Amino acid sequence: MSTVGCSNCGADVPVAHRFCGKCGHPMQGAPPQVDAVGQTAFFGAMQTLGKAKLILIRGEGMDGVSYHLNAAEHIAGRKAGAILFPEDNYLSPRHANFFYDGGRLFVRDEGSLNGIFTRIREPAALTDGDVFLAGEELLRVEMGDLGGQTVAPDHTHFFASPRPARTFRLTQLFEGGRSGLCYFVRGDTVTVGREGCDVNFGDDRFISGRHCRIDFTPQGATITDLQSRNGTYVRIQGQRELSHGDYLFLGKQLLRVEITTN
DSSP: OOEEEOTTTOOEEETTOSBOTTTOOBOTTOOOOBOTTSOSBOOOOOOOTTOEEEEEEESTTOTTOEEEEOSSEEEEESSSSSEEOTTOTTSOSSOEEEEEETTEEEEEEOSOSSOEEEEOSSOEEEOTTOEEEETTEEEEEEOSOOOSOSBOTTSOBOOOOOOOSOOOEEEEEOGGGOEEEEEEOSSSEEEEESSSSSEEOTTOTTSOSEEEEEEEETTEEEEEEOSOSSOEEEEOSSEEEOOTTOEEEETTEEEEEEEOOO
């Protein structure tokens, strides 16, 4: 099969594909598909002006597939709705709803187990318990008291490591909700990446050398992407408005939002 190089990421893309399967970038030189005699071009689904579509960037081998959001709402999940990914076991049966309100596009978590993650474009506020994704690492921000008792009912003190002076921390989450690495922030800032950071994941091939930074204050925290290659994603709470060019994860599916304005 003949391929051309994507002008955005350099990946090899079949000449008939209109979008890069790796990054989703439009392939301007892609020829229209034609019938068997090579004369009549086939019409594809038309995107309505002011409406959005989702482009599958990575997932289930269907990279580049588009989902047109021309109705009032659109349910996505493993079993329910019009946008289905039946092979993705990280998706809940009814996972998310893409809907319009006042002409604006929103996505709402439908009580899914694993949530919806959107890529941040600018520093984003975090609260105690918020979860974010850097590379393949799922991390939770914790700012509350450590909890637990230090003295038993008979007034005997528990033998343990000394409690840190600061309670700001990052906790790595494994499948099943189990905790992995827990890093206590000594100052007000912690960096996350593959090497040379406060928290390093040297075996994660999807994380950048310096991937993101979290700044802590008594009022909360702020996460900033450090121009990482694959971006930093924060789990939304409830619902969130989407804009042209936004990226989001549903389960293992990476999708990009495109909104036609003219």
